[in-house]
Amino acid sequence: MRTREARLPGNYHDAVVKWRDTFIPDYDFLMDNWEKHFPKEPRFKLCAFRELGICNEIECGDDVGKPKITCPSDLGPDRARHLLGAIRAQASTEFGSIQQHRLTLARAQEETDQVWVLRMMAEELRHGYQMLHLLLEDDWSSVSDQTGPDLVEEILSMQTGSHVLGAFNIDFDSFVDNIVFCALIDRVGKYQLAMQRVSAYKPMAESMPKMLREEAFHLATGVVPMRRWATEAAEGDVYISMEMLQKAINKWLPRGLEMFGDERGGGSNVRMGFKPMKNAEAQDQYRAEVGKLVDDLNMRYLRARLPELGRNEADKLMEEIETERSTRHGVGWEDLIHLSHPHFFRRRGVPAFTMVGFEGETFEALDDYTAHLRRHLPESYLAGRDFRDYLETLKQVAAGELSAVDASRRMPSLRRVGGSCPCSRSVRWVSEEPLPAAADQPAS
Amino acid sequence: MQATTTDVQIRQLDTVDLGAVTTIDEKITGRYRPDEWERRVGYYLRRDPDAALVAEVDSEVVGFMLGEVRSGEFGLEEPTGWIEVLGVDPDRRGGAIGQRLAEALLDHFRVEGATTVRTLVDETMEDIAGFFSSLGFEPAPLRPFVKAL
Ligand SMILES: CC(C)(COP(=O)(O)OP(=O)(O)OC[C@H]1O[C@@H](n2cnc3c(N)ncnc32)[C@H](O)[C@@H]1OP(=O)(O)O)[C@@H](O)C(=O)NCCC(=O)NCCS
Ligand SMILES: [Fe+2]
Ligand SMILES: [Fe+2]
Numbered sequence: 001m002r003t004r005e006a007r008l009p010g011n012y013h014d015a016v017v018k019w020r021d022t023f024i025p026d027y028d029f030l031m032d033n034w035e036k037h038f039p040k041e042p043r044f045k046l047c048a049f050r051e052l053g054i055c056n057e058i059e060c061g062d063d064v065g066k067p068k069i070t071c072p073s074d075l076g077p078d079r080a081r082h083l084l085g086a087i088r089a090q091a092s093t094e095f096g097s098i099q100q101h102r103l104t105l106a107r108a109q110e111e112t113d114q115v116w117v118l119r120m121m122a123e124e125l126r127h128g129y130q131m132l133h134l135l136l137e138d139d140w141s142s143v144s145d146q147t148g149p150d151l152v153e154e155i156l157s158m159q160t161g162s163h164v165l166g167a168f169n170i171d172f173d174s175f176v177d178n179i180v181f182c183a184l185i186d187r188v189g190k191y192q193l194a195m196q197r198v199s200a201y202k203p204m205a206e207s208m209p210k211m212l213r214e215e216a217f218h219l220a221t222g223v224v225p226m227r228r229w230a231t232e233a234a235e236g237d238v239y240i241s242m243e244m245l246q247k248a249i250n251k252w253l254p255r256g257l258e259m260f261g262d263e264r265g266g267g268s269n270v271r272m273g274f275k276p277m278k279n280a281e282a283q284d285q286y287r288a289e290v291g292k293l294v295d296d297l298n299m300r301y302l303r304a305r306l307p308e309l310g311r312n313e314a315d316k317l318m319e320e321i322e323t324e325r326s327t328r329h330g331v332g333w334e335d336l337i338h339l340s341h342p343h344f345f346r347r348r349g350v351p352a353f354t355m356v357g358f359e360g361e362t363f364e365a366l367d368d369y370t371a372h373l374r375r376h377l378p379e380s381y382l383a384g385r386d387f388r389d390y391l392e393t394l395k396q397v398a399a400g401e402l403s404a405v406d407a408s409r410r411m412p413s414l415r416r417v418g419g420s421c422p423c424s425r426s427v428r429w430v431s432e433e434p435l436p437a438a439a440d441q442p443a444s
Numbered sequence: 445m446q447a448t449t450t451d452v453q454i455r456q457l458d459t460v461d462l463g464a465v466t467t468i469d470e471k472i473t474g475r476y477r478p479d480e481w482e483r484r485v486g487y488y489l490r491r492d493p494d495a496a497l498v499a500e501v502d503s504e505v506v507g508f509m510l511g512e513v514r515s516g517e518f519g520l521e522e523p524t525g526w527i528e529v530l531g532v533d534p535d536r537r538g539g540a541i542g543q544r545l546a547e548a549l550l551d552h553f554r555v556e557g558a559t560t561v562r563t564l565v566d567e568t569m570e571d572i573a574g575f576f577s578s579l580g581f582e583p584a585p586l587r588p589f590v591k592a593l
Contacts, residue, residue, distance in 0.1 A: 041490055183459075216456070216493035223459035224482050231478075289460055296463035300478060311470055 002052040003210065005045075008133055012149075015156055016046065016129055023098050024125065026105070030118040037115045044122045048133035049210035050203065059198040061273035068202040073142040075201065079272045080143035083201055084151075086274070090192070091131035091155050094124045100181070104172040109239065116221040117178050120186075123214040128155075130207050138203060170255070173380035176240075179229075180248040183222025184290060188259045190215045191282050200273030223293060230297040230337075234304035242301060246337045247378040250358070253290060253340055257283055258348040283342075291339050298336045305331055345373060347390055347411045353397040353404040366398040452541055454548040457496040457508060459485065464505035465498070468531045484529065488512065494552050495525075499532075499541045507532035509545040513556040518586060525553030525561040530572075546579055564588060 007013050020027055034043055058066050072080050098121045105121075108114035132155065136148045146154070172178060193215055197208040229240040260266075266279035277285075302321075303314050306329055317328050325333040341360035343351035355363035358376050363369035370391060374382055381387055393410060396402040402410075457465070466481045488496040488510045499507040510529040515521060527549060532541045553561055562584065565573050 038490065213493050216458070216489045216496075220459045220486050220489050223462070224486055227462065227478070227482060289458070292460040292463075296460060299463055303476065303478075311467065311476065 004050045004052055006048045006050065006133060006137070008048070008129065008136060008152075012132065012136060012152055013046075015152075016125070016132070019095070019156055020046075020122075020125055023095075023102055024118070024121050025102075026118055027122065030115060030122060033115060037112065038119070044119065044126075046122075046126055046129060048126075048130045048207070050206040051209040052206070054202070054205055054209070055198075056202075058200040058273045060276040061200065061271045063200065063273055068200055068205065070202045072138050072140050072201075075143070077143055079200075079274075080140070082268065082272060083199075083204070083274065084140060084144055086196075087131050087134050087204070088151065088155065091128050091135070093189075094128035094131065095155065097121075097181070097185075098124050098128075100170070100172055101178050104175050104178055107175040108178070109175070110225075113175070113179070113221075113225050116217075116224075117182070120182060120218045120221045123218070127211050127214070130211060132156075134203055134207060170386045171384055173378060173384075176244060176248045177251075179222050179225045180245070180252055181222070182218050183226055183293060184249065184252045184256045185259070186215060186218040186222065187289065188256050188286060190219065191260070191286055195269075195275035195277055195282065198273075198276050204274075226293075226297060227300050230301040231304040234301045242297075242335055242337055244378070245297065247376065247381075249290075249294070249337065250340050250345070250376050251378055251381050253287075254345045254347075256290070257287065257342060258346065260286065262348070263350040287339070287342060294337050294339055301336065302331060305329075340376070345377075347393075348408050352408040352411075353394055355394075355398070366395060369394075451501050452506075452539070452544045453500040454497055454544055455500065456493055457485065457489070457498045457510070459489070461498050461505050461508070465508050465531070468505070468508065468533050471534050472531055484510070488529075492556075495549060495556075497545055497548055499545050501536065501539075501541075506536045507541040507545055509542075509549050511549055511553075513553055513558045520560075520562075522560060523556065523558045525550065525556070525558040527561065527563040542575055543579065562586075 008016065024030075031043070034041075056068055058064050058068055069075055072084075075083060101117060101121050101124075105114060105117055108117065132152050135151045138148070140146075140148055140151070144151070172181070190212065193208050193212045196204055197212065199205040199208070226245060229237075229245060230242065233240050233242050233245070260283040261279040263280045263283065266275070266277070266282070269275040270278060299314065299318060302318055303309065306314070306317070309317065309329075317331075320326060321328055321331060321333055321336065327333075338358075340358050341356055343354060343356035343360065344358050346352055346354070346356070355366070355369040357363060357369070357372050363372060377387070390411070393402065393407045397404055397407045462478070462481055462485055465485065466476070466478045469481065470476050485496065492512045495511045495513070497509050498505045508529070508531055509527060511525060511527045513523050513525050515523040517524075527546070530542065530545065532545075550561055561581075563576060563581065565576060567573065
């Protein structure tokens with residue numbers, strides 16, 4: 001694999017390092033303990049990596065077969081604006097997730113889990129850096145009033161909250177969130193990066209392979225502890241239960257689905273040659289993958305509960321419990337984890353603000369639905385601002401005061417473009433005007 | 445039914461495949477070792493996720509192969525691809541699944557700049573020796589030495 005390594009110009013590099021010192025205060029701990037946890041693995045390095053020798057021709061869309069574009073001014077104004085929005089959104093997502101992880105990092109029970117999350121945070125910083133590199137190395141002046149340096153400054157200063165328009169918070173309530181976020185939300189990242197690997201804009205495509213390799217580790221950072229927790233739950237651990245994992249998945253999965261954009265959209269990305277799949281298709285694949293994770297956790301749980309069973313017996317038992325919803329050998333359907341219906345607890349996209357329950361059942365009365373959500377979401381999350389804002393808006397939709405479409409618009413954007421306000425100790429997801437997502441919604 | 449080459453899809457291993465990998469190992473060895481596979485897969489995904497592959501037939505994982513490129517070991521200066529862990533579902537043996545996995549991994553090793561690929565085979569495991577021989581591997585003069593501690 002031939003890669004080119006690049007650094008941002010001096011003062012920008014320094015600005016990112018300063019940002020790191022603020023939001024990853026345990027960075028030195030990570031580096032001091034690197035050899036202990038990752039022996040013989042190359043040490044983390046803050047730089048941009050561009051893969052050399054990738055495909056030269058546009059791989060999807062209207063211009064398929066033509067040479068990939070290397071300079072923003074050759075994209076044409078529409079495509080360039082679309083792409084610029086995507087890069088900015090990607091950059092702020094990378095920086096934003098670090099701010100979220102930071103809140104509950106210290107609550108990890110195991111040093112290994114904590115160090116893995118820390119490494120993942122450092123790599124998210126590198127992802128942000130990689131996006132800044134795209135903004136600085138190329139000349140965007142023909143498509144944006146802002147110069148590259150302006151754009152970078154804007155992204156790095158998002159922590160001040162100065163750009164935040166309609167903000168809300170999805171706080172991490174415990175270390176369970178750090179882990180489930182990695183398993184579910186970084187998995188959305190995997191899809192986005194994999195799709196962007198074929199980008200018609202060559203510098204974007206060249207930026208993806210290394211990021212994707214790192215993303216595989218981020219997913220492991222989530223999935224491996226979840227599997228371990230399922231075993232511990234089976235063994236009667238008092239700190240972790242399957243119900244807790246179920247509720248954390250219920251909290252994040254609907255947000256993960258929404259990060260693919262409106263189910264009717266994504267056509268413009270495909271036409272413009274930036275991504276090979278429309279939103280709904282990618283979303284379906286994603287949900288199926290999370291389904292596999294859930295099946296896996298259940299089997300890990302069942303076999304830890306009943307270690308005397310062989311593989312075939314365990315398979316058979318699992319099938320009986322799942323299909324008959326019966327209790328066998330003390331293990332019942334409700335002891336296992338299940339995937340929520342894709343329309344459950346949605347606030348964006350086609351099912352936004354429809355009152356659809358965990359199993360796809362529909363609710364007529366707001367109170368019944370609220371009670372249903374309360375039963376399926378983590379206790380600590382119910383008290384937070386995000387849930388309260390959602391309920392408030394749902395109430396207006398249910399009362400006919402607000403259309404679902406307007407309510408969706410009011411909900412914070414799927415693509416996080418805001419940073420965190422340092423004083424609020426929380427990350428803000430905002431809806432800001434020129435969003436690439438907006439171009440995708442609805443049917444494009 | 446034996447899978448033909450065209451039915452087999454090779455893709456990067458994802459941690460959601462851990463259950464399938466554990467099952468294949470259990471079918472081969474008779475031992476259920478989920479922790480061991482979590483540890484191993486975690487290791488290879490950190491080293492080089494592009495060298496951690498699974499084979500799928502009808503969306504079901506039927507084989508896996510893990511390896512990496514290293515240099516400077518055992519006096520071997522040149523970058524060398526190592527195939528270190530492999531398994532094909534016993535129900536799917538002889539369907540060229542192992543071969544497809546090896547081809548994909550070797551392609552990746554070449555891209556990584558390796559000019560040689562090596563593996564260690566326990567001579568008592570004839571299936572693996574036969575498999576590598578038919579892929580063109582030959583016994584190498586480098587011999588492992590062991591001593592009980
Ligand atoms: C070795 C193994 C990978 C082969 O997989 P496979 O999918 O059945 O192999 P393929 O169908 O791709 O066969 C490729 C070649 O290997 C040969 N081969 C496969 N199994 C063989 C055997 N048991 N003896 C001799 N040759 C064999 C095939 O004949 C074929 O050669 P050809 O192309 O000249 O006809 C598989 O048998 C296996 O997983 N064995 C156990 C591995 C193990 O013990 N793992 C422990 C956990 S790490
Ligand atoms: Fe990232
Ligand atoms: Fe990530």
